[in-house]
Amino acid sequence: MNGTVREAGPGAVVLFAGLGFLAYLLAFPADGVSQYVSPTTLPTAMAGSLAALGALMLLSAWRRLRAAAPPEDAPRPAGGHARVAALLAACGGYVALLPLAGYLVSTALFVGATAWLFGNRRAASIILLMVLVPAVLFMFFEKFMIIPLPGALLLG
Numbered sequence: 001m002n003g004t005v006r007e008a009g010p011g012a013v014v015l016f017a018g019l020g021f022l023a024y025l026l027a028f029p030a031d032g033v034s035q036y037v038s039p040t041t042l043p044t045a046m047a048g049s050l051a052a053l054g055a056l057m058l059l060s061a062w063r064r065l066r067a068a069a070p071p072e073d074a075p076r077p078a079g080g081h082a083r084v085a086a087l088l089a090a091c092g093g094y095v096a097l098l099p100l101a102g103y104l105v106s107t108a109l110f111v112g113a114t115a116w117l118f119g120n121r122r123a124a125s126i127i128l129l130m131v132l133v134p135a136v137l138f139m140f141f142e143k144f145m146i147i148p149l150p151g152a153l154l155l156g
Contacts, residue, residue, distance in 0.1 A: 015054025
């Protein structure tokens with residue numbers, strides 16, 4: 001029960017934050033660079049995702065509360081603080097490498113490092129993620145949102 005309450009509280013905060021941001025963003029005029037894209041398009045999608053995540057967290061807490069036998073708290077994996085520090089270092093490396101190597105290379109390396117930090121040790125899976133994630137995001141931003149992404153200074 002205590003674990004469920006600990007999960008429901010942040011879920012409610014995330015849900016209401018997402019809904020609050022959504023209400024705030026929907027009050028802006030829809031003037032933009034094209035018929036489908038405005039300055040609030042991506043923030044609105046992010047706020048909607050935030051609200052959906054909060055709703056999923058609340059649903060998960062509610063389902064656990066209804067379960068007959070509460071699940072036992074699993075022990076935390078070792079090295080959690082080191083992984084957080086490594087993830088922060090990866091974020092810093094990504095930001096530093098982005099103007100030099102460009103979006104595709106930097107994002108591929110960041111996705112690979114992040115997948116490895118989160119416990120994925122299958123090389124084929126990591127390589128597939130390193131190819132698909134930057135390519136899909138590139139297509140989304142460059143072709144759909146019409147937002148240019150940084151090129152590589154090192155490659156000219």
